[in-house]
Amino acid sequence: xxxxxxxxxxxxxxxxxxxxxxxxxxxxxxxxxxxxxxxxxxxxxxxxxxxxxxxxxxxxxxxxxxxxxxxxxxxxxxxxxxxxxxxxxxxxxxxxxxxxxxxxxxxxxx
Amino acid sequence: xxxxxxxxxxxxxxxxxxxxxxxxxxxxxxxxxxxxxxxxxxxxxxxxxxxxxxxxxxxxxxxxxxxxxxxxxxxxxxxxxxxxxxxxxxxxxxxxxxxxxxxxxxxxxxxxxxx
Numbered sequence: 001x002x003x004x005x006x007x008x009x010x011x012x013x014x015x016x017x018x019x020x021x022x023x024x025x026x027x028x029x030x031x032x033x034x035x036x037x038x039x040x041x042x043x044x045x046x047x048x049x050x051x052x053x054x055x056x057x058x059x060x061x062x063x064x065x066x067x068x069x070x071x072x073x074x075x076x077x078x079x080x081x082x083x084x085x086x087x088x089x090x091x092x093x094x095x096x097x098x099x100x101x102x103x104x105x106x107x108x109x110x
Numbered sequence: 111x112x113x114x115x116x117x118x119x120x121x122x123x124x125x126x127x128x129x130x131x132x133x134x135x136x137x138x139x140x141x142x143x144x145x146x147x148x149x150x151x152x153x154x155x156x157x158x159x160x161x162x163x164x165x166x167x168x169x170x171x172x173x174x175x176x177x178x179x180x181x182x183x184x185x186x187x188x189x190x191x192x193x194x195x196x197x198x199x200x201x202x203x204x205x206x207x208x209x210x211x212x213x214x215x216x217x218x219x220x221x222x223x224x225x
Contacts, residue, residue: 098155
């Protein structure tokens with residue numbers, strides 16, 4: 001079992017829809033959770049971080065964390081073609097090491 | 111702020127040659143991370159430093175890889191000798207201390223091709 005698992009996709013949604021990206025992790029000691037966006041040929045860009053159970057909203061993005069279920073999700077409202085990218089889930093334990101999932105490719109159709 | 115700076119952006123070399131990748135972290139950041147990204151293995155942490163001291167190098171694939179951080183504003187990742195399987199994009203990232211899972215900011219990466 002991988003430490004951080006994501007569906008590779010592609011997840012295809014129409015413009016204006018809500019895109020839902022999911023991530024599960026195996027280590028119950030994980031404390032911090034991050035979503036990075038990576039455009040093709042570019043570096044990962046941090047878009048959301050979440051540390052406690054519940055929802056965290058930032059503009060069109062909402063991160064959701066459920067530690068009991070070891071589940072993290074990212075919702076993108078009003079999806080735009082410019083949101084088309086690979087979204088990487090990253091999990092951190094007590095050290096400063098981030099463990100990345102393999103990423104979910106999102107395609108937003110105009 | 112200029113962000114994390116990496117050089118070169120692209121490197122093509124022949125098997126057996128020495129390769130040196132360079133990184134300048136964001137000013138004031140005290141953590142520096144080296145990652146490697148490939149299609150097969152995704153994004154992997156190779157090594158990270160805190161206040162210029164290597165903390166965890168368990169991700170370094172083998173002795174051909176070495177990393178140094180002589181001061182707070184400069185780090186190198188060296189591969190000697192290089193092999194075709196080392197072809198990947200190498201990212202440097204930095205963060206500011208503040209607790210577990212500090213937000214990390216990535217440089218543009220160095221795309222390495224070993225022929």
